Amino acid sequence: MENLHSPSSPTFIDLFSGCGGLSLGLSQAGWQGLFAIERATDAFETFRANFLKPESRCKFKWPAWLEQSAHSIDDVLTDHECELAKLNRKVDLIAGGPPCQGFSFAGRRNNADPRNKMFQRYVTFVKLIEPKFLVLENVPGMNIAHTRHGNKAARRGETYYDKLSRALVELGYAVEPMILDAADFGVPQHRERLVVIGMRNDVAKSFPAGCVSLFNKINSVGKAQLTELGGGKLVGAKQALSDLAVGSGRAREQNTIEYTGAGARAGYVQKRYTGPDATPYQLLMNKGVNQTQMDSMRLARHREDVEDRFRDILATSRRGVNLSLADRERFGMLKHRTVPMSPSVPAPTLTTLPDDIIHYSDPRILTVRECARLQSFPDWFLFEGKYTTGGARRKSECPRYTQVGNAVPPLLAQAIGSGILESWRASGAKVNSGVGRKMVIKKKDAAAMRL
Known part of the structure; x- marks a missing residue:
């Protein structure tokens, strides 16, 4: 029996x-x-x-x-x-x-x-x-x-x-x-x-x-x-991601190094990682991980006008919610979902589209590793495959951003x-x-x- x-x-x-x-x-x-x-x-x-x-x-x-x-x-x-x-x-x-x-x-x-x-x-x-x-x-x-x-x-x-x-x-x-x-x-x-x-x-x-x-x-x-x-309080985005921020301008140059991982091409950089900040969440996610083992850290290469738009959105738009119709018209954006993150509250629901969310302080979208952090994947967890894909290939390929966005x-x-x-x-x-x-x-x- x-x-x-x-x-x-x-x-x-x-x-x-x-x-x-x-x-x-x-x-x-x-x-x-x-x-x-x-x-x-x-x-x-x-x-x-x-x-x-x-x-x-x-x-x-x-x-x-x-x-x-x-x-x-x-x-x-x-x-x-x-x-x-x-x-x-x-x-x-x-x-x-x-x-x-x-x-x-x-x-x-x-x-x-x-x-x-x-x-x-x-x-x-x-x-x-x-x-x-x-x-x-x-x-x-x-x-x-x-x-x-x-x-x-x-x-x-x-x-x-x-x-x-x-x-x-x-x-x-x-x-x-x-x-x-x-x-x-x-x-x-x-x-x-x-x-x-x-x-x-x-x-x-x-x-x-x-x-x-x-x-x-x-x-x-x-x-x-x-x-x-x-x-006892909800974990905010900054508590989860502050050690992965890079800033902009000269600060970005100082806080980044050349990206040499999968899909490396000229012009790609990643965070110069020095370790987690002293938040319980970051310490848990980074536990047992050598600084050189951080995976999927490649930063997006935004055009200057895109970074300027993101900077304006962060400075003038309501945080943690989707841009209003008035904001989308003001910035000439056709996308129906763009959420500038708030640092003090949990991030909005991640999707498979990396440009749905803007970082809470940097004028950019999130990296795969940052998305993985928001999903509670530990930093030792490795991701394989392309970073993104588009067009008809979205029906047959499952790149890293999609893998993270679909995960439990x-x-x-x-x-x-x-x-x-x-x-x-x-x-x-x-x-x-x-x-x-x-x-x-x-x-x-x-x-x-x-x-």
Whole structure:
């Protein structure tokens, strides 16, 4: 009979892993990665650099039957169904973040977008493997009904979350959703995400309040992280990035050196890094990293008129919010999203477009490393591939800015992984001692946890 108690090294599989933000957070929480599925070659190469090399800090125990390369989830389901079936009830957690562009209000929000159906592949994996726990991360728009023509939220209708939940319940899982903001977990960025937690019904018997108890613990872990990194207050952009600022003019010349990394060309420079400032967040991100190991530090090469415009925006526009229509007209900007950062509050939600956000003091866009800092990737985490791409190539390539913008913030993922693991271990102790069958959360509190 399957042992439902928490092992010393619980295992997980990461579907739609991207560059590995969710995998990193779960690994740091004490989970052991088995394998991950990611279709984009560039993103998988970043995953390989951080999880599959002998010196990797969070090394996966990759199975011999699956090639260590980029795969589509359809191909894995088709080519390795027998191997997956052998993992039935032998994996503790399936995690994943199906592509969210079809749900996001930042995009076209098209009901016919084929990426909307990727959650069905997630369900197929669950059916084959029957893990004890599930984690699924997506944009909040997954729980808002689509209209036939996209773009507008429907007042009535079944959402993609409703479809997901119904499918998982039919497979024998208890499921609950919650909107979590990464900023509440110590991440220096406001980033609201729909997080879905599931437990197999036989496992759920050990949790009187069901998945709500897991969210209680996840939020408790997040509060502790926030206390450690921000003294209980949200971590601001300057607290996260001040050691990476370069200034402008002569200060920029003094604070930069020639960029010689991947994609180096004449005229590119990077920050002359001298170490973190004494903020808890920077000290955590830079822990154990030699100054010469800083990756993805290349600064954008802006034209002089672009720098002048950015300088004027920083001097005259409201910080931390999108430029107003009047400001866009005043600066002759056609872009619909340009946010000059505020130094004292968390950054706005990062996207895959690097020119959506202007640095809080330098007249420039952010570097990949600065974006990674705002996502809570530690400074030792390496990124592979191009920095940017454009045109038709955006459909087939996944450059560094896109990898970072699509990722789950590792600190948020760590809290999720820690919350589930701590709750699981506590439930085992209660069952063994004959304690824990009473409802420990009031009904009104449990209702407040739900969407």
